Amino acid sequence: MAYFYIVFLALLVACSGLVSSTFVWKHHNNEELPLVLEEIHEKCPNITRVYALTEPSVRNVPLYVIEFSDSPGFHQPYKPEVKYVGNIHGNEVLGRELLLGLADYLCERYLNHDRKIKTLIHTTRIHLLPAMNPDGWQLSTETGAKDYLIGRNNNHSVDLNRNFPDLDAITFELERQGINHNNHLLRDVTRLTAPVEPETRAVIRWMMAIPFVLSAALHGGDLVANYPYDESRSGAPVSEYSASPDDDTFRDLAMTYAESHADMADPQRQGCRVSNSDDSTSYNFGKQGGVTNGAAWYSLKGGMQDFSYLATNAFEVTLELGCKKYPPTEELEEEWHKNREALLAFIWKAHIGIKGIVGDDSGFIKNAIVSVVNITGPVPRPIRHDITTGDYGDYYRLLTPGHYEVTAIHPGYFPVSRVVTVPHHQTAARILNFKLEPKTSWFDDYTYGSFPYGLHDGQPRIYKRSLYEQVTNMMLEKKDTKH
Numbered sequence: 357m358a359y360f361y362i363v364f365l366a367l368l369v370a371c372s373g374l375v376s377s378t379f380v381w382k383h384h385n386n387e388e389l390p391l392v393l394e395e396i397h398e399k400c401p402n403i404t405r406v407y408a409l410t411e412p413s414v415r416n417v418p419l420y421v422i423e424f425s426d427s428p429g430f431h432q433p434y435k436p437e438v439k440y441v442g443n444i445h446g447n448e449v450l451g452r453e454l455l456l457g458l459a460d461y462l463c464e465r466y467l468n469h470d471r472k473i474k475t476l477i478h479t480t481r482i483h484l485l486p487a488m489n490p491d492g493w494q495l496s497t498e499t500g501a502k503d504y505l506i507g508r509n510n511n512h513s514v515d516l517n518r519n520f521p522d523l524d525a526i527t528f529e530l531e532r533q534g535i536n537h538n539n540h541l542l543r544d545v546t547r548l549t550a551p552v553e554p555e556t557r558a559v560i561r562w563m564m565a566i567p568f569v570l571s572a573a574l575h576g577g578d579l580v581a582n583y584p585y586d587e588s589r590s591g592a593p594v595s596e597y598s599a600s601p602d603d604d605t606f607r608d609l610a611m612t613y614a615e616s617h618a619d620m621a622d623p624q625r626q627g628c629r630v631s632n633s634d635d636s637t638s639y640n641f642g643k644q645g646g647v648t649n650g651a652a653w654y655s656l657k658g659g660m661q662d663f664s665y666l667a668t669n670a671f672e673v674t675l676e677l678g679c680k681k682y683p684p685t686e687e688l689e690e691e692w693h694k695n696r697e698a699l700l701a702f703i704w705k706a707h708i709g710i711k712g713i714v715g716d717d718s719g720f721i722k723n724a725i726v727s728v729v730n731i732t733g734p735v736p737r738p739i740r741h742d743i744t745t746g747d748y749g750d751y752y753r754l755l756t757p758g759h760y761e762v763t764a765i766h767p768g769y770f771p772v773s774r775v776v777t778v779p780h781h782q783t784a785a786r787i788l789n790f791k792l793e794p795k796t797s798w799f800d801d802y803t804y805g806s807f808p809y810g811l812h813d814g815q816p817r818i819y820k821r822s823l824y825e826q827v828t829n830m831m832l833e834k835k836d837t838k839h
């Protein structure tokens with residue numbers, strides 16, 4: 357008997373070495389966080405990869421990401437890339453734990469052959485950065501996790517969600533001048549108002565290295581899904597609606613999260629600032645469907661959300677996950693149940709609209725421009741935010757249901773336009789490929805008029821290139837191919 361017992365024990369120990377421990381809902385510290393990611397990777401080695409961004413925090417804590425994909429480490433054409441970023445404000449910690457829980461859930465459901473999760477992972481590349489500001493988390497935790505502000509900033513006392521280059525100012529100025537140069541505006545930055553912090557720099561490089569399509573930043577302190585722009589057109593710290601060219605699509609993205617969340621969109625729920633009875637109603641986002649335009653709430657400069665939209669092809673929203681910035685441990689699991697469907701539904705949104713490859717006879721075309729006119733209503737309305745093709749000539753254009761005229765443009769080729777209908781309830785984008793014909797040398801741009809939406813070479817540019825451009829390019833555009 358004793359012999360069998362010992363064999364049994366030995367087996368148990370051997371197994372527990374292989375089968376990783378189950379995920380526990382608690383506040384994971386900066387040492388535990390990478391261990392959780394590593395355990396998930398060991399459980400699901402074929403569909404995950406753990407990596408750190410190019411630089412650590414001020415206090416030298418690596419910024420870890422876990423990636424889910426059926427070919428971890430590689431972008432594949434027709435597969436949109438999505439990211440979630442948590443704990444940007446160090447004392448807003450729910451997103452950090454939810455992303456760890458989400459990672460464990462994706463792995464577990466995949467192993468259990470959950471068909472929807474398997475399809476999601478086979479068609480999407482998902483990156484989760486649970487903590488962008490581990491130093492702030494440390495300070496907030498060590499000081500009792502109570503204060504509304506302590507631990508918000510990084511260790512240089514900088515608010516990371518005010519530290520991104522202000523591209524709104526550039527796009528608003530271009531709008532005023534009637535110049536339709538409307539995307540990838542980082543190269544138009546002539547001066548930085550403040551040094552870029554290491555955490556911000558790491559995230560900017562990440563954004564530049566991976567062709568993200570959809571993104572959300574996870575915050576706390578209120579319960580609302582906030583969409584661009586965050587900055588008012590006047591730049592003044594006022595509350596005024598500041599619509600982006602993709603306002604309809606952004607509202608749809610934000611509403612998807614709010615409506616899939618247990619109570620974000622509930623009109624009966626209480627607002628977060630109930631103590632101040634005078635202005636409690638103005639902050640009760642439940643009464644407006646759980647969503648808000650950023651600047652309509654309050655205007656801010658240098659946020660990550662607007663930067664993402666104006667510097668890359670990624671559409672980003674900001675999710676305020678609850679009134680409590682640092683909820684107690686015993687509430688974490690309940691919060692997970694409130695947010696789980698919303699976190700998944702939002703990732704599926706990377707599959708709305710259209711996608712495809714722009715190419716010519718001999719292959720694909722990088723950096724082609726894909727522009728869209730909304731022809732759903734009686735009056736055609738150009739959406740003045742172009743998307744560009746990536747390293748495999750692929751593009752992803754999120755759109756809400758309707759009819760659109762889509763044009764692919766690249767210097768040296770004739771533009772090609774196609775009409776497409778975007779249906780309701782998509783779980784896969786409509787595929788719309790373009791084959792461009794090169795212009796022969798005796799044709800020039802003037803023969804066929806100028807490009808309809810791109811910036812023409814001779815057109816005046818108000819933002820002069822400067823030394824700063826070289827500096828920022830050197831700093832930011834050094835692509836790390838390992839990502």
Ligand SMILES: *[C@@H]1O[C@H](CO)[C@@H](O)[C@H](O)[C@H]1NC(C)=O
Nearest residue numbers: 398399400401402403466467
């Ligand atoms: C990973 O893939 C290999 C080869 O396809 C397979 O044998 C193995 O069972 C997979 N492992 C897991 C945990 O899915």
Ligand SMILES: *[C@@H]1O[C@H](CO)[C@@H](O)[C@H](O)[C@H]1NC(C)=O
Nearest residue numbers: 415491494495510511512513
């Ligand atoms: C920076 O980190 C050190 C060590 O954790 C801490 O003592 C200090 O208060 C932090 N400073 C700020 C501004 O967060």
Ligand SMILES: *[C@@H]1O[C@H](CO)[C@@H](O)[C@H](O)[C@H]1NC(C)=O
Nearest residue numbers: 604605730732733755756758
């Ligand atoms: C296109 O126009 C229709 C009707 O005006 C609208 O419902 C839809 O949201 C618009 N799409 C986008 C992406 O703006």
Ligand SMILES: [Zn+2]
Nearest residue numbers: 445448575576
């Ligand atoms: Zn925040």
